[in-house]
Amino acid sequence: MLPFADWLPRQRWYAGRHRRIQAVRPEAVTALPGMDHMLLLVSYEDGGSDRYQVFVRWGDPQPPAAERATGARIGEAETDGSTRVGFDALYDESAAREILALIADDKTFGTVRFAAEPGVTLPVDAPARVGNVEQSNTSVVFDHAAVMKLFRRVPPGLNPDLELNRVLARAGSRHVARLMGAIESTDPNGQPLTLGMVSEYAQNSAEGWAMAATSARDLLNDPDTHADQVGGDLAGESFRLGEAVASVHRTLADELGVTTGRIAVDVMCDRLDEAAGTVPELAPYKERAETALRAAGEVEIDLQRVHGDLHLGQVLRTPPGWLVIDFEGEPGQPVEERRRPDSPLRDVAGMLRSFEYAAYQVLVGRDDGDDAKLNERAREWIDRNQIAFCEGYAEVAGYDPRDRGMALRAYELDKALYEVAYEAKYRPAWMRIPLKSVDRLLR
Ligand SMILES: Nc1ncnc2c1ncn2[C@@H]1O[C@H](COP(=O)(O)OP(=O)(O)O)[C@@H](O)[C@H]1O
Ligand SMILES: O=P(O)(O)O[C@H]1O[C@H](CO)[C@@H](O[C@H]2O[C@H](CO)[C@@H](O)[C@H](O)[C@H]2O)[C@H](O)[C@H]1O
Numbered sequence: 001m002l003p004f005a006d007w008l009p010r011q012r013w014y015a016g017r018h019r020r021i022q023a024v025r026p027e028a029v030t031a032l033p034g035m036d037h038m039l040l041l042v043s044y045e046d047g048g049s050d051r052y053q054v055f056v057r058w059g060d061p062q063p064p065a066a067e068r069a070t071g072a073r074i075g076e077a078e079t080d081g082s083t084r085v086g087f088d089a090l091y092d093e094s095a096a097r098e099i100l101a102l103i104a105d106d107k108t109f110g111t112v113r114f115a116a117e118p119g120v121t122l123p124v125d126a127p128a129r130v131g132n133v134e135q136s137n138t139s140v141v142f143d144h145a146a147v148m149k150l151f152r153r154v155p156p157g158l159n160p161d162l163e164l165n166r167v168l169a170r171a172g173s174r175h176v177a178r179l180m181g182a183i184e185s186t187d188p189n190g191q192p193l194t195l196g197m198v199s200e201y202a203q204n205s206a207e208g209w210a211m212a213a214t215s216a217r218d219l220l221n222d223p224d225t226h227a228d229q230v231g232g233d234l235a236g237e238s239f240r241l242g243e244a245v246a247s248v249h250r251t252l253a254d255e256l257g258v259t260t261g262r263i264a265v266d267v268m269c270d271r272l273d274e275a276a277g278t279v280p281e282l283a284p285y286k287e288r289a290e291t292a293l294r295a296a297g298e299v300e301i302d303l304q305r306v307h308g309d310l311h312l313g314q315v316l317r318t319p320p321g322w323l324v325i326d327f328e329g330e331p332g333q334p335v336e337e338r339r340r341p342d343s344p345l346r347d348v349a350g351m352l353r354s355f356e357y358a359a360y361q362v363l364v365g366r367d368d369g370d371d372a373k374l375n376e377r378a379r380e381w382i383d384r385n386q387i388a389f390c391e392g393y394a395e396v397a398g399y400d401p402r403d404r405g406m407a408l409r410a411y412e413l414d415k416a417l418y419e420v421a422y423e424a425k426y427r428p429a430w431m432r433i434p435l436k437s438v439d440r441l442l443r
Pocket of ligand 2 (some may be wrong): 314353
């Protein structure tokens with residue numbers, strides 16, 4: 001057995017760093033041509049467990065330096081009296097291409113199914129490299145033609161990223177990176193497991209966050225000009241982004257249906273309790289926040305499948321238009337929770353929050369960060385882009401999200417409260433951004 005208990009905590013995507021591992025055992029090992037596919041069950045001393053996925057390539061005991069450097073070397077295992085070294089196969093270009101070829105050829109090994117989308121040709125001969133942005137998953141880019149995302153933590157249930165991308169691609173949406181193939185399996189209880197997906201690579205794309213942050217920074221570096229006067233004005237793009245998000249919502253509604261129901265305010269209130277329990281700065285807002293959330297839960301609204309964790313970091317501007325990516329939903333929530341129909345206003349609120357972030361983060365840590373004129377300019381930039389986004393959204397959706405004020409405000413508040421807790425944990429210097437918003441939303 002490879003020393004996974006030592007190796008896993010050193011991986012960037014490993015989510016159990018704050019917990020103590022009790023044991024790691026292979027749940028399923030599937031022999032593939034040239035490598036093994038492993039599902040590992042990590043049990044923690046606190047009684048919980050997680051399932052992780054690793055493709056293991058076996059090499060000789062002297063790995064090349066490049067592989068050592070990436071942390072791809074898992075360690076040694078004794079098999080039948082001989083020692084073998086196991087590597088994370090995704091860092092081996094030929095192994096990554098072999099995995100893509102298994103998808104292209106629609107192969108199945110045991111319970112692991114590799115399948116290409118109908119009519120798609122995969123770039124099986126393209127050079128492959130692991131993408132630079134590695135967070136909770138690992139992506140291999142095939143020469144600007146395709147990107148293969150392998151989920152590292154694999155909870156039971158169909159991952160909404162695959163599910164919704166499949167629906168949107170098959171419906172011909174122009175606002176997603178077209179799905180090209182997938183790797184799926186089934187757990188011992190018969191639950192679906194989503195292991196990976198391949199999408200068309202968006203060439204010459206720019207991340208919405210980078211564009212917005214640049215536009216806001218340019219403006220705030222020259223506070224005597226107004227948002228509509230600077231060269232980097234984003235309003236036109238924000239309008240088109242609103243259209244793109246509304247178009248994705250419409251396709252999801254057409255394909256998967258719409259129901260009516262109430263906003264799940266109990267979940268929001270639980271989140272409020274949790275956030276207020278860990279961040280003392282939220283105490284003065286708790287009662288008012290709960291009242292605002294509960295009030296929004298009293299009316300019936302349209303519910304459908306949505307993105308669930310939309311922000312400017314989840315949209316790519318390509319020459320033909322905006323793409324929405326990463327439909328995984330909020331990573332901390334169980335899969336079934338993430339697949340529950342919700343209001344499109346959740347996604348709209350996520351984008352509106354993101355415009356606030358893009359402007360106010362420029363001022364974080366600056367000596368003049370509290371300067372009234374700068375803050376006024378930042379607000380102008382935010383208003384201008386939020387309005388443009390909502391107008392673009394209205395153009396396609398047929399209604400302006402701002403006309404659903406109470407529900408929209410509840411989603412903005414819910415997201416801002418989530419952000420306060422998120423920032424307190426990961427980026428304390430940024431916590432003032434959502435805190436200020438909580439204050440504004442409850443005034
Ligand atoms: N189809 C694509 N084309 C080009 N770049 C992409 C594509 N999909 C993702 N990316 C890049 O990879 C990053 C991470 O992708 P994402 O799907 O959000 O993965 P994760 O779930 O690991 O966060 C994105 O921010 C984007 O920069
Ligand atoms: O990593 P995910 O895409 O799942 O999202 C999480 O991390 C995001 C931070 O990167 C966080 O987003 C917050 O910061 C963004 C700027 O970095 C900003 O655009 C978002 O509006 C703000 O919410 C997101 O909330 C969190 O789920």
